[in-house]
Amino acid sequence: MRSLAWRTERSHSMAKNAVEDYLNAVCAGIRARETAEEIRLELSDHIESRIGEYTRCRYDRETAERKALEDMGEKEQMREQLALLHRRIPYLDLRNSLTKIMLGFFLQFFSIDIGPLQAITTAIGVILIFVGLFQMRKINNYLKRAWILSGALVLSSLTAKVLFISPLFYLNPEDMTASMLFFGLSAVINVSLLYCFGEGMSAVLSRESDIRESNYKGNPVQQLKKGICSAKWFYLVSVVVLILGTHFPEYSWLWMVIFIPLIASILWQIYRTQSFLVSSQRGYGVLPLDGKTRTIFCTTGSLVVLLPFVISLGLFVLPRSTWFDSPVTAKSDMQEIEKWIGTDEMDILQTATTDFIYLVDVLKRLPEEELANIRGTTECVAGSQGNYCADTGLEASFLLCRREDQTIYQVVCFSIPIDVNHGGWDSILLPENLRPMDTESASQVYILTEDTDGCFYSQSPVAIRYSGHMSSNEKNQTSDVVCIDYTVADQGCRQWVIICSTCPDDDGEGSPLDLRRYDEPFTENTLDPLAGYVYIRREMWMPISYSETVRIPEEQERGISCDQEFGITRIYAIEMKVE
Amino acid sequence: MRISKELVKGSTSLLVLSVMEKEAMYGYQIIREIELRSEKVFSLNEGTLYPILHALEKEKYLESYWEEKETARKRKYYRMTEKGRTELARKREEWNGFSIAVTRVAHGTVS
Numbered sequence: 001m002r003s004l005a006w007r008t009e010r011s012h013s014m015a016k017n018a019v020e021d022y023l024n025a026v027c028a029g030i031r032a033r034e035t036a037e038e039i040r041l042e043l044s045d046h047i048e049s050r051i052g053e054y055t056r057c058r059y060d061r062e063t064a065e066r067k068a069l070e071d072m073g074e075k076e077q078m079r080e081q082l083a084l085l086h087r088r089i090p091y092l093d094l095r096n097s098l099t100k101i102m103l104g105f106f107l108q109f110f111s112i113d114i115g116p117l118q119a120i121t122t123a124i125g126v127i128l129i130f131v132g133l134f135q136m137r138k139i140n141n142y143l144k145r146a147w148i149l150s151g152a153l154v155l156s157s158l159t160a161k162v163l164f165i166s167p168l169f170y171l172n173p174e175d176m177t178a179s180m181l182f183f184g185l186s187a188v189i190n191v192s193l194l195y196c197f198g199e200g201m202s203a204v205l206s207r208e209s210d211i212r213e214s215n216y217k218g219n220p221v222q223q224l225k226k227g228i229c230s231a232k233w234f235y236l237v238s239v240v241v242l243i244l245g246t247h248f249p250e251y252s253w254l255w256m257v258i259f260i261p262l263i264a265s266i267l268w269q270i271y272r273t274q275s276f277l278v279s280s281q282r283g284y285g286v287l288p289l290d291g292k293t294r295t296i297f298c299t300t301g302s303l304v305v306l307l308p309f310v311i312s313l314g315l316f317v318l319p320r321s322t323w324f325d326s327p328v329t330a331k332s333d334m335q336e337i338e339k340w341i342g343t344d345e346m347d348i349l350q351t352a353t354t355d356f357i358y359l360v361d362v363l364k365r366l367p368e369e370e371l372a373n374i375r376g377t378t379e380c381v382a383g384s385q386g387n388y389c390a391d392t393g394l395e396a397s398f399l400l401c402r403r404e405d406q407t408i409y410q411v412v413c414f415s416i417p418i419d420v421n422h423g424g425w426d427s428i429l430l431p432e433n434l435r436p437m438d439t440e441s442a443s444q445v446y447i448l449t450e451d452t453d454g455c456f457y458s459q460s461p462v463a464i465r466y467s468g469h470m471s472s473n474e475k476n477q478t479s480d481v482v483c484i485d486y487t488v489a490d491q492g493c494r495q496w497v498i499i500c501s502t503c504p505d506d507d508g509e510g511s512p513l514d515l516r517r518y519d520e521p522f523t524e525n526t527l528d529p530l531a532g533y534v535y536i537r538r539e540m541w542m543p544i545s546y547s548e549t550v551r552i553p554e555e556q557e558r559g560i561s562c563d564q565e566f567g568i569t570r571i572y573a574i575e576m577k578v579e
Numbered sequence: 580m581r582i583s584k585e586l587v588k589g590s591t592s593l594l595v596l597s598v599m600e601k602e603a604m605y606g607y608q609i610i611r612e613i614e615l616r617s618e619k620v621f622s623l624n625e626g627t628l629y630p631i632l633h634a635l636e637k638e639k640y641l642e643s644y645w646e647e648k649e650t651a652r653k654r655k656y657y658r659m660t661e662k663g664r665t666e667l668a669r670k671r672e673e674w675n676g677f678s679i680a681v682t683r684v685a686h687g688t689v690s
Contacts, residue, residue, distance in 0.1 A: 046607050
């Protein structure tokens with residue numbers, strides 16, 4: 001009996017080995033450990049069912065197992081077919097998703113501030129984090145939360161970019177409220193995201209608690225869990241460093257020295273965790289990105305990257321009142337101007353780019369009597385032109401307004417940059433017949449002077465003096481000289497020369513005061529809004545007609561030295577009264 | 580009656596999907612069910628069945644779940660998805676067209 005029992009046990013053991021061999025052979029073709037384990041269990045159950053059937057038919061165990069294995073067919077065939085079906089390697093999905101997350105954080109943190117490129121790299125970064133966590137969302141609840149937070153990060157980033165690229169930002173670029181708001185929001189989301197991500201990955205690592213590796217001192221899992229959970233602290237410290245860097249820009253190099261290793265530590269912790277998990281060749285439930293999902297992400301990702309620019313373009317063409325009252329920024333100067341010329345009038349302002357700042361400069365410094373002329377404006381354009389003649393630069397901010405009665409009112413303010421301290425004669429060209437005739441006109445010339453803080457203040461010239469002919473060219477065209485004497489606080493007396501010339505502007509740059517119109521006789525029909533804003537208040541301004549360039553001789557009387565062609569200088573006008 | 584393997588080969592997916600239309604089944608059960616319904620005319624080989632089951636699952640015509648049996652053995656069950664039902668309907672229609680055409684040709688009948 002004993003002998004029979006031994007023989008039965010032995011034959012059972014041998015058959016069991018045959019089943020194991022069969023299962024090993026079939027599963028050897030499956031590279032993904034989890035899938036192979038599932039197939040082994042499934043086939044093992046099937047073989048056991050078959051064996052049960054044969055033993056019920058009174059076959060002994062050994063024969064039953066042999067027959068069950070025969071029923072299974074050729075193991076090579078089964079292995080090949082299953083291997084072909086399960087070609088996907090789950091641990092590669094894990095590696096891909098974590099690589100996306102690492103690259104995403106890298107792009108997000110190290111975006112270089114070079115205009116629109118920063119917006120694009122940041123957007124790509126947050127999208128990569130989102131996609132990486134999308135693949136990992138089903139592993140556990142922490143990673144699911146991290147994925148949701150990464151979605152919030154995409155939205156926050158998108159909103160921030162829309163605001164910063166749009167006219168809202170240009171309304172008041174010095175106002176950092178919106179900037180700080182979104183910086184703070186992104187920081188909060190990032191900390192929460194890194195917390196959830198750290199905890200989620202820590203839970204994944206816990207599945208490998210029994211693994212010991214020679215590359216690690218002690219338990220690698222505990223080390224990695226600690227490292228990945230500390231990523232949020234590294235980020236928090238880096239945010240503090242960034243804030244300090246903003247307040248103490250003179251030590252920016254020092255802040256960067258601290259910031260870079262902190263962020264690199266976060267990336268390093270993710271990389272270490274990834275390497276460890278990939279080496280186990282398990283998928284941990286990371287989902288693959290199939291072709292359809294990849295296409296959806298690529299399409300929507302491209303839209304997210306481009307959307308701020310598209311929205312921004314849209315915002316620029318909207319009436320200003322649609323976004324002016326935004327709580328993000330509301331410039332008091334703008335509100336003040338709005339009181340002067342009304343909301344409707346502001347809406348027709350064509351652009352809200354930097355030109356707008358000049359509108360503020362012009363309007364803020366106008367005396368009350370000039371403001372009275374602007375009220376009732378139905379169209380309004382502001383602009384600025386640099387004036388580079390002789391040895392200095394002179395800037396003219398101008399404002400063109402069309403009033404309800406269709407008359408055009410123009411104000412030009414000249415501003416003197418602060419860095420012009422070398423004195424001497426400076427000159428601008430004025431159209432013929434648009435020159436001050438006597439000292440009484442001085443009160444209608446506004447000179448804006450920039451002080452050391454970069455603020456402009458208005459300086460009325462004390463006198464305007466007409467000094468007659470200055471020069472003539474071979475065609476006997478003449479240039480008249482008008483001197484404006486004025487006093488600038490702390491800088492003593494300055495004297496400016498306005499050359500009233502017949503020079504046309506032929507620089508071809510299409511300045512706002514488009515000279516294409518100047519060779520036409522002035523009529524009311526000249527008021528063509530597309531022609532380049534050559535609007536002149538009829539009762540005050542005389543028609544202008546130029547046709548040729550005048551070269552100013554190098555040596556001028558009154559000590560003017562000029563060796564360049566004045567014809568390239570743009571035309572400016574000053575407001576004057578015609579009694 | 581024994582049927583040539585070549586004839587069965589093209590219709591195994593239809594056979595598997597058909598027997599699973601009403602209830603979830605495991606591999607061994609599917610083989611038995613096909614044998615039973617065909618009165619042992621078709622005897623599906625295990626080496627053929629499992630790759631087909633896995634392929635159908637990959638195509639999302641079937642979905643699987645595990646159940647623990649009294650013997651402490653885990654058993655993998657497959658059940659049909661909506662997508663699977665649509666595919667089954669399509670395959671049935673295809674088979675009907677095919678079998679009618681084969682009958683016409685084989686028996687020389689003209690409608």
